[in-house]
Amino acid sequence: MYxxxxxxxxxxRDLRKSYDGVxxxxxxxxxxxxxxxxxxxxxxxxxxxxxxxxxxxYRRRDAGEVSVLGQDPGEAPRALRERIGVVLQHxxxxxxxxxxxxxxxxxGYYAKPRDxxxxxxxxxxxxxxxxxxxxxxxxxKRRLDLGIALxxxxxxxxxxxxxxxxxxxxxxxxxxxxxxxxxxxxxxLLTTHYIDEAQQLADRVAVIRAGRIVRLGTPxxxxxxxxxxxxxxxxDGKPVSIETDDPTRVLHDLTTEALVANRELERLxxxxxxxxDVYLELxxxxxEREE
Amino acid sequence: MSVxxxxxxxxxxxxxxxxxxxxFIFVFPLLLYTLLASIYSDEVDGVPSADVLLAGLFGYxxxxxxxAGLAIILVVRREAGVLxxxxxxxxxxxxxxxxxxxxxxxxxxxxxxxxxxLGALAFGASSPANRLGFAGAVVLGVACFAGLGVGAASLIxxxxxxxxxxNVIVLPMAFLSGSFGPNQNLPSVLEALANVLPLTYFLDxxxxxxxxxxxxxxxxxxxxxxAAWGVAGLAIALRRFSWMPREx
Numbered sequence: 001m002y003x004x005x006x007x008x009x010x011x012x013r014d015l016r017k018s019y020d021g022v023x024x025x026x027x028x029x030x031x032x033x034x035x036x037x038x039x040x041x042x043x044x045x046x047x048x049x050x051x052x053x054x055x056x057x058y059r060r061r062d063a064g065e066v067s068v069l070g071q072d073p074g075e076a077p078r079a080l081r082e083r084i085g086v087v088l089q090h091x092x093x094x095x096x097x098x099x100x101x102x103x104x105x106x107x108g109y110y111a112k113p114r115d116x117x118x119x120x121x122x123x124x125x126x127x128x129x130x131x132x133x134x135x136x137x138x139x140x141k142r143r144l145d146l147g148i149a150l151x152x153x154x155x156x157x158x159x160x161x162x163x164x165x166x167x168x169x170x171x172x173x174x175x176x177x178x179x180x181x182x183x184x185x186x187x188x189l190l191t192t193h194y195i196d197e198a199q200q201l202a203d204r205v206a207v208i209r210a211g212r213i214v215r216l217g218t219p220x221x222x223x224x225x226x227x228x229x230x231x232x233x234x235x236d237g238k239p240v241s242i243e244t245d246d247p248t249r250v251l252h253d254l255t256t257e258a259l260v261a262n263r264e265l266e267r268l269x270x271x272x273x274x275x276x277d278v279y280l281e282l283x284x285x286x287x288e289r290e291e
Numbered sequence: 292m293s294v295x296x297x298x299x300x301x302x303x304x305x306x307x308x309x310x311x312x313x314x315f316i317f318v319f320p321l322l323l324y325t326l327l328a329s330i331y332s333d334e335v336d337g338v339p340s341a342d343v344l345l346a347g348l349f350g351y352x353x354x355x356x357x358x359a360g361l362a363i364i365l366v367v368r369r370e371a372g373v374l375x376x377x378x379x380x381x382x383x384x385x386x387x388x389x390x391x392x393x394x395x396x397x398x399x400x401x402x403x404x405x406x407x408x409l410g411a412l413a414f415g416a417s418s419p420a421n422r423l424g425f426a427g428a429v430v431l432g433v434a435c436f437a438g439l440g441v442g443a444a445s446l447i448x449x450x451x452x453x454x455x456x457x458n459v460i461v462l463p464m465a466f467l468s469g470s471f472g473p474n475q476n477l478p479s480v481l482e483a484l485a486n487v488l489p490l491t492y493f494l495d496x497x498x499x500x501x502x503x504x505x506x507x508x509x510x511x512x513x514x515x516x517x518a519a520w521g522v523a524g525l526a527i528a529l530r531r532f533s534w535m536p537r538e539x
Contacts, residue, residue: 056379058535078381086379090536091372096308097301108297109382152380 008067009034009156009187010055015064017050024050026211027064034155037178037188039202041195043283047211048191049089049160055189056086056158069156082111085149085157089164093144095134099125102133102144103151110152123147123177139170146177156187163197175200195276209283222278230273234266295386295393302394320402321409323471324348328414331472338502341414344472346501348406350494351461351470353432356399357392359457361440362447364391370450370536378534392437399433420504427507428500431514432493435521439489442524445531464490489520 010032017025025047032038040048053059054066057073057080066073071080093102103120107113120129123143128136136144142162149157162178163171178201181188192198198205199219207215207222215222229247231254233240244250247270258265273281307313324344331340365388368374377387410416419425443460447453465471467481468491477485485491492513499505508514 058375058378078383081379081381084379086376088372088376091376094301094305094373096305101301101304105297105301106380108294108301109380111381148376 007034008032009036009069010038010189011065011067012051012055013065015051015054015066016062017047017054017059018062024211025054025061028208028211028213029064030206030213030216032187032189034187035182035185037182037190037201037203039198039205040189040191040208041193041198041202041205041279042208043193046208046283048193048208051208052158052160052189052191056084057081082152083155085152085154087142087145087149087157087159087162089160091145093133093141093148095132097133098130099133099136099144099147100129103147106148107151112153113151114153116151119147119151122150122180124173139166139174142166142170142174143177150181154186156189157181159188159190161191161193163192163194171197195279199275207279207282214282215278219275223273223275228273230269230271232267232269232271294382295390298382298387298390299393299397302390303397306394306398316398317402317405320348320352321405324406324409325413327471328410328416335473339416340472341410341416342502343498345406345410345416346497347470347472347494349403349429349501350432350468350490350497351465352399352402352406353429353493354436354465354470354490355461356395356402357433357436358440358443359461360395361388361392361437362443362457363453364395365441365444366447366453367450369444369534372536374534375536384534388441392433396433403429419501421500421506424500424505424507425497428493428496431507431517432497435489435493435517435524437524438521438528439524441532442527445528445533448537464488467491468494470494489517492516 008031010030012031013029015025015028016023028047028051030038040051042048050059054061055068055073057076060074069080069083071077073080094105097105099120100116103116107116117129120126123146125140125143125147128140133141133144146159146162159178163174166174175197178188178190188201190198190201202219204216204218205222206213228243228245231242231244231247231251233254242250242254251270254265327344327348328341331344333340335343365374378384407416407418411418443457444453447456467474467477467485468488469485470490474485492510495510495513496507496517499509500507
């Protein structure tokens with residue numbers, strides 16, 4: 001679906017960054033196609049935020065090539081900032097402004113902003129249009145952040161952990177909103193440490209660990225990379241688990257044996273690994289801390 | 292230019308919506324002037340103390356508005372991630388800082404009118420002898436203290452501490468330099484300190500144009516020292532200012 005002939009919104013080649021001698025990024029490379037939703041998935045401290053902040057123009061890289069919408073974000077060109085929208089993990093909006101005023105404030109920074117009311121409808125804050133920012137709930141404030149990021153009508157949107165701290169219902173509705181961005185043709189770079197979020201939203205996922213990309217592909221490809229199938233059942237009340245690359249034969253042998261012995265394979269399950277299994281295998285269970 | 296006015300309009304809207312702060316910021320200098328003018332009801336060096344104190348409070352006001360006001364706003368907004376987000380928009384940083392500064396200046400101008408009115412009506416104070424020179428002096432002082440404010444904001448790490456830090460700087464400086472009344476009989480250590488502070492020299496300039504009707508350029512040494520402080524603040528800002536929150 002995303003082939004080499006597609007023009008790339010983001011190109012990153014061998015990106016490196018150290019803080020006080022500690023390597024946060026150890027040579028990262030990936031491309032994001034126009035209109036693609038690309039997920040950077042990894043534990044806290046893996047280097048997701050550092051990568052995104054270099055692309056957004058906040059941090060300077062030590063080495064490597066970076067192109068965002070054809071420009072170098074390290075030069076922080078204003079023309080580039082006209083075309084990107086950024087949702088940070090933490091950023092407050094003046095509490096005393098209304099939702100509509102906050103959108104108008106940011107719309108005033110762009111040469112060709114979108115219609116403010118349209119954006120408010122898009123992020124689902126129509127009923128809160130004239131409410132003060134300080135009266136909004138946590139989920140509504142996150143929608144406001146997204147609305148403010150969209151008001152300049154960007155071609156590329158950065159979402160840094162957009163649903164961290166959300167309850168399940170708020171997360172579902174945020175996902176809906178992000179899908180609706182895709183249908184507007186926006187390119188989206190998403191960072192997350194939630195596997196299901198990457199699986200639900202991203203066309204392709206880069207799994208990042210300790211400053212390196214350890215796997216890159218569509219969610220289906222990542223799962224497909226692992227050949228192993230797990231066969232589980234209970235024997236004499238005890239759980240048995242067999243991992244195999246040859247499930248047809250193993251299952252045939254098991255069931256034949258059981259039939260001959262006139263025995264039931266209790267709670268028989270044949271299970272393909274989920275993205276979560278693949279992810280945990282890739283990144284391990286420990287969190288590495290950055291900073 | 293239109294972006295500057297856009298930002299200025301919103302800064303004003305945000306300021307006036309915070310009623311407690313707005314009222315306090317207005318009432319405080321008037322209250323201070325009333326108290327001081329009641330304490331020093333005589334003359335200072337042959338000039339009515341109502342005039343001397345008014346000139347002194349303008350000096351303090353410029354330092355407070357441009358230095359303390361700007362530093363507090365910038366640090367609080369930086370730590371809340373406001374500056375970081377702005378940095379990803381096309382809004383040019385100098386335009387933003389200019390709008391924040393102009394917004395505090397609008398407030399300062401309204402304060403000044405209040406002070407002049409109160410001084411004239413209640414204490415018989417006179418208006419500036421050299422009005423154009425006075426306006427020029429205020430612009431110079433605000434520029435100097437704004438430079439120092441951005442410099443201080445670059446060095447202060449926490450949003451919780453910024454108010455305390457700038458007040459610990461501004462209030463003693465105002466006393467030492469004579470904003471709140473005569474400072475002739477200072478102990479020698481404090482006098483030495485007063486002799487390097489920018490507010491001391493800024494007040495010399497303000498007193499000259501306000502009380503004596505001097506030219507703004509009558510004291511080149513004072514002008515040079517005030518300008519040097521502003522440039523020093525700006526130099527620190529250029530090296531150390533950050534749009535990113537320091538604490539996380």
